[in-house]
Amino acid sequence: MSVRAPQSDDSSPRFRDTVRRLPAPVWILGFGMLVVRIGNFLPVFMVLYLTSRDIPPAAAGLVLGGAGLGNVLGNTVGGYLADRLGRRWTIVLSMLATAGPTAAIPMSDSLPVLITLAFLAGTASQVYRPASAALLMDATTTTQQRLAAFAVHRFAMNVGAAAGGVLGGFLATVSYLALFVGNAVACLLFAAIAAVLLRDVPRAPDDREPDPGAGAPQPSYRRALADRRLRRFLVMTLIAEFVYIQSTVGLPLHVDAHHLSAADFGLLMGLNGVLVLLLELPITGMVSRRVPGYVLALSNVLTGVGLALTGLAGGMGWLAATVLLWTLGEMLYASMASAYLSDLAPPTMGGRYQGLYGAAITAGTGVGPIIGGAVYALNEWALWAVCAAGGLVSAWLCLPGREDRGLSAGKGSTGLA
Secondary structure (H helix, E strand, C coil): CCEEECCCCCCCCCCHHHHHCCHHHHHHHHHHHHHHHCCCCCHHHHHHHHEEECCCCCHHHHHHHHHHHHHHHHHHHHHHHHCCCHHHHHHHHHHHHEEEEEHHHHHCCCHHHHHHHHHHHHHHHHHHHHHHHHHHHHCCCCCCHHHHHHHHHHHHHHHHHHHHHHHHHHHHHCHHHHHHHHHHHHHHHHHHHHHHHHHCCCCCCCCCCCCCCCCCCCCCCHHHCEEEEEEHHHHHHHHHHHHHHHHCCCHHHHHHHCCCCCCHHHHHHHHHHHHHHHHHHHHHHHHHCECCHHHHHHHHHHHHHHHHHHHHHHHHHHHHHHHHEEEEEEHHHHHHHHHHHHHCHHHHHHHHHHHHHHHHHHHHHHHHHHHHHHHHCHHHHHHHHHHHHHHHHHHHHHCCHHHHHCCCCCCCCCCCC
């Protein structure tokens, strides 16, 4: 994996300098993301809330399923709105629309109403995602700058999630009403930050856009899906997310089967969180000049193999080693995938490309627990084999094709062709 991206050279600024020089919209969006992630209690504590209300597991699954379906829909709606309404106001609309149903959830005892509210909250809470990613794309001009912007974005999300978990645990012991109202308040604060401080950044057209005029094709999801590289990227994303989510399905089941405690599982997930917080930005800087396709391929191999090796690990030491492997894959993957997609998207369809990407992510993480749990119940080793195969297939989908090798040095080989 020592191949360097052709568009990079020794005159490129160091990654840390690129981070320091990121434009203001990146930092404003990062601050807003930190705020909303600190208050994003709904996905983490929904199960505990439902069980505290004596709602049966099957019914709780329907509520969570409603939220998951809304997540997929929200990304596609958000991609459309980001390109039509603008990045800034799509974020504001998303946060305002999320606050109401989120605060209303603990005020209802009706299962149909809870499912509906979870669906509405799940939809609205994802609408901002394509807009925020597209805004990062608009505000940056080079691959290294975009990689730095998405790395900062991820760092803010991870810090917010860590702080939010602690704060949410405290609020849950006081009142679940405070938990959900706090989530709604965080959404309103993010809406205010976006409305007051953010501005859309227009991108200049490039050679991927048709000449304007009568008969020119309009931005649409159909046109986006005509891009073969995007379709390949989306399939890769779906498989990669399916594999990664097994860290929350197969791993805890394996921990329990080997008579380890929930606290032990918590330590393993804590190790993942600490590694991401401490190392993701430096590792992203180390690979910032590498060919994205090869970096993504390596990341998917590490994730798939790391999770597959869980089946051979019986003690905490060996399990920690597998966590280190798939966490390294996670750190290599996240920012690089977003930056690659930003380079791929035409200026007028950045929101739609990001919307399809978000839909693929939520679809993979949505079906992953269902299929993964069923496969594990059939045979534990079948799940680890699926993880290994999924990692290898998703890695293969990242490798550069013959078309890439023929690109000019100005464009460079990105992979996923």
